[in-house]
Amino acid sequence: MASHRQTHSESWVWRGLQIVGILGTVLLISGLVVAPEISLLILWSILIPIVPASLLLNPLVWRNVCPLATLNMAGNRWGLRRRAGLKWTTRANLIGLALFAILVPARRFLFNEHGTALAITIVAVALGALVLGVLFDGRAGFCNALCPVLPVERLYGQRPLLRVGRARCVKCSACARGCIDLSPERSVQLATKSRGPIADWLRSPLGVFAAALPGFIVGYFTLPDGPLSTAVSVYLWIGALSIVSYLVVFSASRLRFITAARGLPMLAGLAALLYYWFAAPSVAAAVQAPVAMGQALRVAAFGLVILWLRAALAPERSARV
Numbered sequence: 447m448a449s450h451r452q453t454h455s456e457s458w459v460w461r462g463l464q465i466v467g468i469l470g471t472v473l474l475i476s477g478l479v480v481a482p483e484i485s486l487l488i489l490w491s492i493l494i495p496i497v498p499a500s501l502l503l504n505p506l507v508w509r510n511v512c513p514l515a516t517l518n519m520a521g522n523r524w525g526l527r528r529r530a531g532l533k534w535t536t537r538a539n540l541i542g543l544a545l546f547a548i549l550v551p552a553r554r555f556l557f558n559e560h561g562t563a564l565a566i567t568i569v570a571v572a573l574g575a576l577v578l579g580v581l582f583d584g585r586a587g588f589c590n591a592l593c594p595v596l597p598v599e600r601l602y603g604q605r606p607l608l609r610v611g612r613a614r615c616v617k618c619s620a621c622a623r624g625c626i627d628l629s630p631e632r633s634v635q636l637a638t639k640s641r642g643p644i645a646d647w648l649r650s651p652l653g654v655f656a657a658a659l660p661g662f663i664v665g666y667f668t669l670p671d672g673p674l675s676t677a678v679s680v681y682l683w684i685g686a687l688s689i690v691s692y693l694v695v696f697s698a699s700r701l702r703f704i705t706a707a708r709g710l711p712m713l714a715g716l717a718a719l720l721y722y723w724f725a726a727p728s729v730a731a732a733v734q735a736p737v738a739m740g741q742a743l744r745v746a747a748f749g750l751v752i753l754w755l756r757a758a759l760a761p762e763r764s765a766r767v
């Protein structure tokens with residue numbers, strides 16, 4: 447589903463939300479330093495769990511308001527506005543995947559409990575987004591290249607349920623190949639070369655990520671938070687389950703013909719279900735709601751994923767892809 451042009455009033459709403467996003471980030475960074483306990487709780491147990499569901503609805507909900515994207519585009523004003531070549535985009539996508547694999551497990555031994563460390567990391571990433579906006583045209587330096595959330599946006603956002611207007615680039619300068627803002631479906635096809643033969647998509651970086659993600663999520667949620675000294679065991683455990691997950695999917699794809707058009711939505715749906723199965727109880731606990739609310743959130747997430755899978759696996763989509 448390609449994005450549609452937004453109306454004048456929609457554009458003001460998005461602009462307002464972008465300002466709220468920047469102010470909220472400043473507030474969050476300050477809060478992580480002066481009141482880390484409550485700030486970490488709000489971030490990890492309330493705000494972050496909203497993101498996967500919003501990506502299933504439409505990745506533009508997040509991409510239109512993301513404060514890092516706002517900074518990335520702000521950098522263009524002072525910029526050199528260089529075109530990003532395929533070599534840069536390919537390398538930056540790989541670095542983004544590596545950052546995801548390093549930063550998410552680091553929550554267990556650092557970011558879940560140490561507000562200042564997280565605040566410093568957010569400031570560093572925000573400055574990186576700004577500088578890459580100075581160096582490269584549009585969002586080719588960060589949002590469409592180095593951002594560690596990009597593979598998640600591509601995977602969960604491959605078949606949006608809602609139509610959402612493009613709020614950032616009213617006139618597209620074609621700064622990046624396979625931009626999600628133009629077409630989430632095409633973005634995934636280009637990232638996985640999904641027109642290739644069977645299992646080829648599982649050799650692409652996004653295919654590896656998609657197949658490893660269910661194991662990665664189980665690995666993360668089956669660990670407790672611990673001190674810095676547990677870092678190596680955290681990476682080993684999550685890494686081992688990610689590899690097992692990839693191998694299971696790869697073997698299944700060889701036994702049975704599973705195309706990217708079917709495999710990628712199924713993996714995204716499984717990852718989203720696993721995520722909400724584990725995360726829902728902590729969301730309920732964070733707002734001091736009864737245990738039943740955690741169960742209700744699981745049911746709601748299950749309903750959303752089933753609805754999304756029905757649309758994503760519809761025969762007309764497979765035919766198109």
Ligand code: SF4
Pocket residue numbers: 584585586590614615617618619620621622623625626627628
């Ligand atoms: S490709 Fe177009 S829509 Fe996408 S970020 Fe670049 S300018 Fe914006």
